Amino acid sequence: MIKFLLMVNKQGQTRLSRYYEQVELGKRASLEADVVRGCLARRKEECSFVEFKDYKLVYRQYAALFIVVGITENENELSIYELVHNFVEVLDKYFSRVSELDIMFSLDKVHIILDEMILNGHIVETNKTRILAPLLALDKMAES
């Protein structure tokens, strides 16, 4: 299962954080710092999977943002690697070429999208249209 999903920029600032496993609020900051440090130190020739403590990290870089997913031992790394890209494609579809600022200023919407994709650490939906349906309905509700 997925333990957490983070979006962090190169300066180490967290833009999105979602934990699917209990991590004490006080410990989250240091965890995020460690994770970011681990990923930023990686060179281009190195693979996208990092052994971290007693679990694994899958990370992908999109421009200045790193998306890092913490996964348990039994999860398929290549599949999660695909999932991250799927998530970014959904964001792209909604925001029309998503940028870091979009994520910052529409954090609640990104959470809605994420909740439609991942629930309790497992994939719930991967079809982009279906993922965005509730959000688009909400937007329409807000307009009227």
Next chain:
Amino acid sequence: HLPSLRVQVLIRTIRTARTQAEEREMIQKECAAIRSSFREEDNTYRCRNVAKLLYMHMLGYPAHFGQLECLKLIASQKFTDKRIGYLGAMLLLDERQDVHLLMTNCIKNDLNHSTQYVQGLSLCTLGCMGSSEMCRDLAGEVEKLLKTSNSYLRKKAALCAVHVIRKVPELMEMFLPATKNLLSEKNHGVLHTSVVLLTEMCERSPDMLSHFRKLVPQLVRILKNLIMSGYSPEHDVSGISDPFLQVRILRLLRILGKGDDDSSEAMNDILAQVATNTETSKNVGNAILYETVLTIMDIKSESGLRVLAINILGRFLLNNDKNIRYVALTSLLKTVQTDHNAVQRHRSTIVDCLKDLDVSIKRRAMELSFALVNGNNIRGMMKELLYFLDSCDPDFKADCASGIFLAAEKYAPSKRWHIDTVMRVLTTAGSYVRDDSVPNLIQLITNSVEMHAYTVQRLYKALLDDISQQPLVQVASWCIGEYGDLLVSGQCEEEEPIQVSEDEVLDVLEGLLVSNLSTPVTRAYSLTAIMKLSTRFSSVNRIKKVVSIYGSSIDVELQQRAVEYNALFKKYDHMRPALLERMPIMEKTATNGPTDIAQTNGETDSTILDTKHLPSITHPARRCNYHICFCLAGIPPMTAYNKNGLKIEFTFERSNPSPNIAVITIHATNSTEADMTEFVFQAAVPKTFQLQLLSPSSNVVPALNQGSVTQVIRVLNPQKQQLRMRIKLTYTHKGSPVQDLAEVNNFPPQSWQ
């Protein structure tokens, strides 16, 4: 009262902060405003304020005062309120807060709400952070939703059920009926989450596992449809239909097929089909192949299928994508024990991965390489591994060196090759070699009798080049000390013998003693080596000089050795040749400690110059093999008692501050086959003496001379009378208590004069 900032405005403001302190100040100001707004029970801005709080929480600032507000938002009728409320609950609350209990009612209502999106929100939140009590209360609602025809809700209910089962395992049974037709769904979201639910249930309960085995044909059919169906825009990822679902189904099949012949057979064909038909040009396809391989290896698949799986992994190794190479090596490492021959076929590709740039790939390639070494490929493999050792990161060197030593020990084609390999490791990675390698290597060298001249020559030459790598220096010193005579006599057969004089050798060893690069342990090795050469070289005077200088060394260890060696030159010169004799071949024992090596020498007072260091006189608790040291104190030891397999020896020390006190150490050994337990030694002396008995080292005298009990006795003898003692021994042997009294009258004169 000013209207609160909109969220975006707040974010923009915070971004203008130039320092951490400035940011903190802004946040504190905003938090204060939010707090007062909460106190005023302001409904209009509550949603916005909580949203801001969530943002600040993500930045790392405390937001607990917003927890109750989340509840109020959840209870509101507005969807926008509920949305933020539930999100806040998921981000800010966990089971430890009491607040969440208040949510139960709201969630219950919302699970039955008329709008599916509200139902979805509550399912999501319950599934993320519901406590056991909440789950218990609401399990029925979740079960109901699991049976609904609304696929939007059904998929979420399935994952919510997973959470409920995790929290309250006893409730698993109640979801069983609802699983009946989950797999007949057309909606992929539902299918996916259903497979996850089934997986969870199978992993938790062997009964469920057997029950669900009957689903194998259905799962196979679904998987087949996914592969065979044409392009489906709904779930297509780079030309493959719903790869995420395929992966999950393969994982469930793995669990169902494991250890079960029938199920494994039923899935054999589809696995072969997926393995051969999946497009491998993109990551997606490889993700599916990876999962397929893992499944094939775990179930009871036929050998043809297993070979197919390993070949897929072999192809992965050649893939340009490093992620795929990483995944392949991880899997191969898991299967190398069970499918050794199949993995061997890919050995050269694996060895190539040693040169990869990624650290995790290199490590796995190294581990795999060691697993694949055997008698046939040892020469070739060792070349690659030695090359790897030269160039790898320091983190790897210790493990790699140890691995090489182990492999060399198991499969060395010749002794010469073995020594050369060891030399190569010591010279290239000498400082990373583990401490325990030194005694192991010394043992190896000692036992390779015909290579002694060659070994000492090579080690000597290595020392001339570099004295910084301590393990190398220690082994080399030891070797020169032992075989220095072979070195100067130029007896090497394996290669061109070097011309070196005794003085040159002593120069090198003395150089080690003074060098800043040498650790204290290394210095001890080289001093001992120099001493040994006194019976092998003719330049004894030079050696005497060195030894006497170190008699006043600040290093206590070195000083003690020097003092003892000095004594060897003076009073005990007649014993010197025997003491410094060549070490005989050592039997390799299980523990490989120095005392074990000493035991196989038979004689307890011969060449006890063990591989670590001479024990000091101030540790009487050491084994009684170290008589030599007590001899050097000047008073010979004596046997005080020897009956029924129990032997008690006394050794002596003069206590320097008061010459009237004799310090006696008793050493009790047991040559019978059973331990002597509850061993107590008591002594009494005539009235003119005073006796002090210190604590014994233990009260078990181990059988077959495998150890001794030692105890110190201090005897005050102010009138310098002849020492006599009565001793009483009690112990338990083979279950029966034993007691004996004895007189000890044979004390040597030096002990009391």
